[in-house]
Amino acid sequence: MHNAPKNLSSYHKALHESLENAFLRKALDKFAVDYRASRANIFKDVPERELIAQIAAAKDRSCKRMDELFQQFKKEAEKRGAKVHFAQTAAEANEIIARIAQENKVKKIIKSKSMTAEETLLNHRLEQDGLDVTETDLGEWIIQIRNEPPSHMVMPAIHLSRDEVAEDFSRATKEKHGNDIGKLVKVARRELRRKFIEADMGISGANFAIAETGTIAIVTNEGNGRLVSTLPKVHVALIGIDKLTPTLEEALTALLVLPRNATSQRLTSYVTWIGGATAVTGAEDGKKEVHFVFLDNGRSGLAKDPLFSQVLRCVRCGACANVCPVYRLVGGHKMGYIYIGAIGIILSYFFFGRDKARVLAQNCVGCGACSDICAGGIDLPRLICEIRARLNDEEGVSTEISLLSSVMKSRTLFHTLLKFAKFAQRPLTGGTPFIRHLPQMFSGEHGFKALPALAPASFRERWETIRPNVPNPQRRVALFAGCAQDFIYPEQLVAAVRLLAAHNVDVDFPLEQSCCGLPLEAMGQRAVAADLARQNAKAFDSVRYDAILTLCASCASHIRHAYPSILGTDSDAFRARSFSEKTTDFSSFVHDVLGLDAGHFVNKGQKVCYHASCHLCRGLGVRDAPRALIRASAEYVPAAEEELCCGFGGSYSVKFPEISAQLLDKKLEHYAAAGASRLVVDCPGCVMQLRGGATKKGMTLTVTHLAELLAENIK
C-alpha cells in the first residue's frame, strides 16, 4: 500500500491528480494558513530559537553515544521487569515482535500510532501470521480501513473529507453513518473500545527513551497510547535508537517544542511515562509483559555521517510538511514515502533506498520554510540538495545537466554562449522582452509565465560606461551581479549603482566573477558549484571593500551559507570566508549601513506591495529593512503571505512547472487582493517569476526590484 514514484513522468501524472483534487487543495491550503498563525501564537510563551538549539545540541550529543545509552536503558528498564531487545534491521524487529506474539499466544493486537512500525511494515508481517491487528489512533484507523498509507505523520487522514470517512465507517461497521464529525468520532470510540477489551497485545511507539531511568514516554492526544499499554497483558513498544536520551531533562525540553510544532499545543492531552512491567489485574498471574524493541535500521550509520547525522534530531513533529508550499499543493502521498514532508524525502533515501528517493528528491523548491521551523533545527533543504548530489554520484546525470555543468565550469564559455543566445533569441521574442533564458535555456516547457529575453547589453558590457565617479567616497563596495541581473535585468544593477553613488558610495564590478553556483548545487553538481565558488572568491579582492553587495537574495544566501563549507578545506579557504563574510544583501546595506530613510526619498505615495524572497527572509533573516525602505519611498501595502515562496526555485520551475505555476497563482491572487500598483522584490529570480505571471495574466501590477523603486525616488 506504500508507493514511491518510479520515474518523473509517472510522478508528474500523480501530481496532476493531486492538483485536481479540490477537497485536498482547499483543506491543505487552509491548514497551511491556520497552522502558521496558531504556531506563532503558541510559541509566544517560550524562547523558540533557544529551545530548538538546545534540542539540536542534545540530540547531536546523544547520537554519538547511542550504544552506551542503549546499554544503560536496558539495565534500568530490566531492573523494573521490562524486556529490552535490539534489532539491527526492520525485518529483525518484525521477527522479534512476531515471536513475542507467538510466545504469548496472541490473536488480537491493538496499536497506537508508531511511525517506526510503518517504517518496518510491521502490520504486514503480523498479518502474515494470521494476527488481527487494529490501529486505534483515529486517523490511522481510518486509513487502515481504506488500506491507504498515512498522508501526514501527525494527521494521517488529513487528505480525507468527512463524507469519505462517513462512507468508510458505514462500510466497516455495516451500518449507515452521517457526516457529523463529532458523531463519527463516537463511532470510533465505540468500535475501538471493543477492540481494546478483546486484545491480548498492545503495540505502541515511543517519543523518548530515557536512559537514566529506563523509561519511555509516549505523547498522545486521544488517550489510545494509555489503553494500548494498559489493557492487554502484553505491551510492546517499537523504538528507533535515535529516541534514546541520557536524562529526563532532554525529553522535558523537547516536550516544549514537539507539541507546539506538531499541533500548536502547549502539551498534548497525555504524556505517558512507562518504566517497567507494572502489575496487571486482568491476567491470572497478575504479570505484565513489557517489551521495548529498539530499531537501528541504518540509524547508527547515519550517526557517523558528519553532515547527515543531524537527521537523527528529528522528533517526527510533522511540521516540515505543514509549512512546505509543495506539500500544501499535492499532499503527503506525493511528498514522501512512509515518512512525509522534507524529512520524508531524506529518510526515504536512507531507510528505503535510492529507488524510493530518486524522484522524490527532485521535488523540493528549496524555499527553506521547513528548516526555519524544524524542531531539531535540521537544515532540510541543504540535505535534500546533498541527496541529489549523492544520487548523481551514484547513478550519473542526464546529458542536459552534464552539458550545463561543462558550460558553467568555464566563465568565458558561459558568457560567450550567453552573448550568442542574445542574438539567437531575437526572432523569438517578437519585439517583447520575454523569452526563456539561461540556465533554463537548456531545457523544458513553460506555459504559465512569460519569460524574459536576455538584455541587449549585459551589465558587464555596460559597466565601463556607467561606472560612477565618486571622488571622496565614504564607502567602497563591490557588486556581485549574479547571472540573472548581469544578463537579463542589468537595469536593476544600474539603479542600485545610481542610488549608491548618490550617497557617496564608490562601486566596483570585478569582471572575473561568474555564476554563484547555486543552480548547480541545486542540481546536485557539487564539483562545478565548488569551482564557481573558487572563481568568485578569487575574482574579489575582498580586503579592498567595505562590503560585497548583491541584489540577488539567492546569490547572497548561497555565498553566505554555502561557500564556507563548500570551500572549507581548500587552500584558499580564508579568501572564501572573507568573501562570504563581506557579502551583504542590498536592503540591509542600504537600510542598516547607509541608514537611508524617509528623509532621503521623495515619497509620491505609490501603493507598493512586497514579496519576501525565501532566500532573504529565511535564508538571511532579513525582514524589516526592505519593508522600511518601501515605507520610506512609497506607501507600503501589506499583502497576505508575503513570505510564501513564489515558486521560482531556479531550475525547480522548469522541472515542476505545474507546481511552480500554482504557487505563482496563489501569490498573484494575494497581490491582486491587496490592490497595489507595484510589487517590489529583492531578488531577480522572483522578479522573473512574478513579472512573468503578472504579464501572462494581463494584470496591471508592475513588478520591479526594490532598487529600482528607490532609485526612481532619490531626493
Added chain:
Amino acid sequence: MTESTQPLVDAFKEKAALVAAQVSEAADLKEALHRVVQICEEKAPCELLAPEPGTKSGPLSENKLPTRAQRIIAAPGLSAEDFAVLEKACEAKGFLCIRGGLRNYLAGFDVGLAWADFAVAASGTCAVPTTDEEVRLATMICESSVLLLRKSAIKPDLASIAQRLREMQTTDNPEYTTFITGPSRTADIERVLAIGVHGPLELHVILLEG
C-alpha cells in the same frame, strides 16, 4: 494559601481552561468529594461502549448506545477513610462507588477520581501517579475524569518538575506516570477538534488548599 502560590494557581487555571479543563476550588476534601458526586449527578448517563452482560441499561444515548442505569464513581486512589465519605454520599444518590475491580466496567463508567501528585502551571498539566492499574483505569475509562490537586503542588514549568519525576521513576518498582492536560481529543477528521475519543469526555480539576 501563601502569597507565592497564588500566581501559579492563577497561571494553572488559565492554561487548564484553554484546554477545556474545568478547574474549581474546594475548601476541604469533604467539599471536594461532594463536588465529585455533583459532577456525576449532572452529567449525561454513561454510554455502554461494549456489551456488559447482567448490567441494567437505561434509555439510548444520542449516539444510539445503551446507557448505564446505575451511575458509577470509581475512586481507587482514595484512602479508606476518604473513600468511606464518598461512598456514603454516593449511597444517598443511588450511585455505585467502587475502589477496585475496574476491569469489570471497561464498557465505561461515569466518574473516575484520582489524586494528582503535582502540576505544571505553564501548560495546565496534572501529573498523576498511575502505577496502580486501578487508578490508571479510573482516569482512562471514565466519561468524567476528576483530579484532586493541592495548590502547593503546582510548579511553574516542566523544568521544575524534572527532579520529582526522576524520583518517581527510579524506585525499585515498575512505574507508570501520566501527565494529563485536558480531556481526550482528536482533530483527525478535517482538523476539526473533537473531545473524547478514547479517554474522558470531560476533565475536572479540584484545587485544595495546602
